[in-house]
Amino acid sequence: MPKLQKSIQKRDALIRATITLVNNDGFHAAPMSKIAKMANVSPATIYLYFENKQDLVNKTYIEVKSTFTAYAFKTYSPTLSVTEGFELIWKRIADFKLKQCEEAMFLAQCDNTPIIDEPSRQEGIRHLQPLLDLWKRGKDESVIKPISDYLLYAYAINPLSFLMVAQQRGEFSIDKTHIEAAYQAAWDAIKV
Amino acid sequence: MPKLQKSIQKRDALIRATITLVNNDGFHAAPMSKIAKMANVSPATIYLYFENKQDLVNKTYIEVKSTFTAYAFKTYSPTLSVTEGFELIWKRIADFKLKQCEEAMFLAQCDNTPIIDEPSRQEGIRHLQPLLDLWKRGKDESVIKPISDYLLYAYAINPLSFLMVAQQRGEFSIDKTHIEAAYQAAWDAIKV
DNA sequence: ATTTAAAAAATGAATGTTCATTCTTTTTTA
DNA sequence: TAAAAAAGAATGAACATTCATTTTTTAAAT
Numbered sequence: 001m002p003k004l005q006k007s008i009q010k011r012d013a014l015i016r017a018t019i020t021l022v023n024n025d026g027f028h029a030a031p032m033s034k035i036a037k038m039a040n041v042s043p044a045t046i047y048l049y050f051e052n053k054q055d056l057v058n059k060t061y062i063e064v065k066s067t068f069t070a071y072a073f074k075t076y077s078p079t080l081s082v083t084e085g086f087e088l089i090w091k092r093i094a095d096f097k098l099k100q101c102e103e104a105m106f107l108a109q110c111d112n113t114p115i116i117d118e119p120s121r122q123e124g125i126r127h128l129q130p131l132l133d134l135w136k137r138g139k140d141e142s143v144i145k146p147i148s149d150y151l152l153y154a155y156a157i158n159p160l161s162f163l164m165v166a167q168q169r170g171e172f173s174i175d176k177t178h179i180e181a182a183y184q185a186a187w188d189a190i191k192v
Numbered sequence: 193m194p195k196l197q198k199s200i201q202k203r204d205a206l207i208r209a210t211i212t213l214v215n216n217d218g219f220h221a222a223p224m225s226k227i228a229k230m231a232n233v234s235p236a237t238i239y240l241y242f243e244n245k246q247d248l249v250n251k252t253y254i255e256v257k258s259t260f261t262a263y264a265f266k267t268y269s270p271t272l273s274v275t276e277g278f279e280l281i282w283k284r285i286a287d288f289k290l291k292q293c294e295e296a297m298f299l300a301q302c303d304n305t306p307i308i309d310e311p312s313r314q315e316g317i318r319h320l321q322p323l324l325d326l327w328k329r330g331k332d333e334s335v336i337k338p339i340s341d342y343l344l345y346a347y348a349i350n351p352l353s354f355l356m357v358a359q360q361r362g363e364f365s366i367d368k369t370h371i372e373a374a375y376q377a378a379w380d381a382i383k384v
Numbered sequence: 385a386t387t388t389a390a391a392a393a394a395t396g397a398a399t400g401t402t403c404a405t406t407c408t409t410t411t412t413t414a
Numbered sequence: 415t416a417a418a419a420a421a422g423a424a425t426g427a428a429c430a431t432t433c434a435t436t437t438t439t440t441a442a443a444t
Contacts, residue, residue, distance in 0.1 A: 007393085026306045028220030032430060042395045044432075053430065112304035112357060114218045147373045150364045154351035155377045162346040165304060172342045181339045185347045189381035199419090224404055234421045236406075245404065 011049045013039035018060045019106045027057065027115045058120040061110045064103045069127040071096045076130060082138040086156075089131060090186060093157060094179055097164040105168055108161045131157075144190055155189040203241050205231035210252045211298045219249065219307045250312040253302045256295045261319040263288045268322060274330040278348075281323060282378060285349060286371055289356040297360055300353045323349075336382055347381040 017038035021030035032053055036043040050056040072092045076085060097104040110116045116124075135152055138144030144152070163182065166172040209230035213222035224245055228235040242248040264284045268277060289296040302308045308316075327344055330336030336344070355374065358364040 010394095024306065026219065028218070028307070031428075033428090043430085044396075045394055047431070048393065108304050112300050114216065115220070145373070145377070147377075148364065148370065150355060150358050151351075151370060151373055151377065154354040154358075154374070155347065155381065158351060158354045159343075159346035162350045163342060166342050166346075172340065178340065178343060181337070181343055182346070185337070185339070185343065185381040189347065189377040202420095223402075225402090235404085236422075237420055239405070240419065 010039070010041060010045070014041065014046060014049060014056065015060050015063060018056055019064065019102055022057070022060075022109065022115075023102060023105045026109075027113070054117065057110075057115055058117055060106070061116050061120055062123055064106055065124040065127055067103060068096055068100075068107060071100075073130050076134075078130075078133070082134060082141055082143045085134050086138070086144075086187070087183070089134070090156065090183055091179075094160055094182070097160045098167070098174055098179075101164060101168050104161070104164050108165055111161075142192055145192055147190075152190050156186040159186065202231070202233060202237065206233065206238060206241060206248065207252050207255060210248055211256065211294055214249070214252075214301065214307075215294060215297045218301075219305070246309065249302075249307060250309055252298070253308050253312055254315055256298055257316040257319055259292075259295060260288055260299060263292075265322050268326075270322075270325070270329075274326060274333060274335045277326050278330070278336075278379070279375070281326070282348065282375055283371075286352055286374070289352045290359070290366055290371075293356060293360050296353070296356050300357055303353075334384055337384055339382075344382050348378040351378065 014035065017035045018030070021035055021038060032046055033043050035056075036046055046056065050059060072089055074092065076089055076092075078085070080088065110121075132149055135144055135149055139146050159182065163172070163174060163178075167174050206227065209227045210222070213227055213230060224238055225235050227248075228238055238248065242251060264281055266284065268281055268284075270277070272280065302313075324341055327336055327341055331338050351374065355364070355366060355370075359366050
């Protein structure tokens with residue numbers, strides 16, 4: 001266990017290296033030695049900051065997810081109308097996924113594989129509460145379809161992950177028009 | 193290279209074992225020895241059927257993707273109207289993703305990680321052509337929004353993967369009502 | 385301010401294990 | 415009975431993690 005002494009930067013470098021290597025090579029081809037090298041650190045040093053490889057990946061996931069949700073809800077306030085609030089959050093999320101694509105790719109990989117353990121996954125989900133609250137309000141006001149939050153997420157938010165992954169692979173390039181069209185499709189899918 | 197002599201069943205068992213183990217443990221924790229054991233085969237035998245581990249996973253991916261698309265387009269005919277054709281294909285896809293969840297989970301994992309190599313991924317995409325043709329027709333007839341096929345896929349088809357993964361993890365259980373609602377959301381998202 | 389020694393942080397080089405793949409032998413098929 | 419298929423054991427590389435030292439930091443004493 002590390003005393004919180006000196007270097008938050010070293011921890012940060014490790015987290016960043018993990019993101020990059022897992023994105024490019026996959027968990028199975030991202031050895032601790034390579035992560036250490038990319039972070040300019042000895043392999044042994046990793047174990048001063050994290051218990052083991054699983055812990056490193058779990059913590060990376062939670063940290064990235066927090067950054068993501070913090071960004072998504074930064075300018076949101078529950079005093080906004082449901083329609084305005086949704087557009088605001090949706091656009092922040094789109095922004096994050098398309099600009100911080102390293103982080104977003106990492107999340108997509110974690111969310112579709114068993115590399116993260118269950119408790120860490122649960123913790124990640126908890127951060128989305130403000131969006132769920134907004135949806136509840138939307139359903140109460142009959143502005144949003146009365147369907148499960150999973151369906152709402154699948155249709156309103158998750159498509160952005162698919163687009164981001166495609167863009168990242170160079171199959172597709174997203175411009176301002178696409179964003180507007182995507183927003184429209186998201187809203188059409190969930191509005192009453 | 194295997195002579196096509198005796199056992200297609202042994203090859204099949206290997207493919208199935210790969211799907212199950214990669215689903216449950218991830219590529220990184222699915223060693224050849226475990227795959228062999230689950231398929232009731234010696235590790236050395238794998239190499240009579242596949243060049244190496246990468247080849248095994250690539251071939252598994254292509255095989256599952258083919259099964260998936262064959263199922264999706266089974267009852268489709270280009271003589272149907274765009275609306276009917278889309279509903280038909282969409283429902284077949286939903287059916288596949290929710291009933292053959294092992295296969296669908298495997299595809300979701302491959303589509304969001306770098307475990308499959310680029311040529312195999314490309315080959316997987318090619319199988320979707322009938323759906324792209326339908327969408328082209330839909331756009332020409334102004335029945336479907338004039339937006340990129342990637343956007344259409346992201347909003348009309350991909351959400352099913354998200355729902356399937358959530359269901360598979362036991363977070364959410366999909367019933368007939370959900371399917372109808374999901375179909376409606378998909379159509380609302382892409383129809384003009 | 386400078387010195388000093390104890391504690392913390394960091395390191396490179398082991399360690400022991402696990403794994404993909406190959407080798408040699410045995411079994412099955414034609 | 416020869417060729418193909420399959421097997422189990424062997425091989426060597428790669429890996430996660432630990433170990434034994436060295437370097438850096440902290441702060442108490444001068």
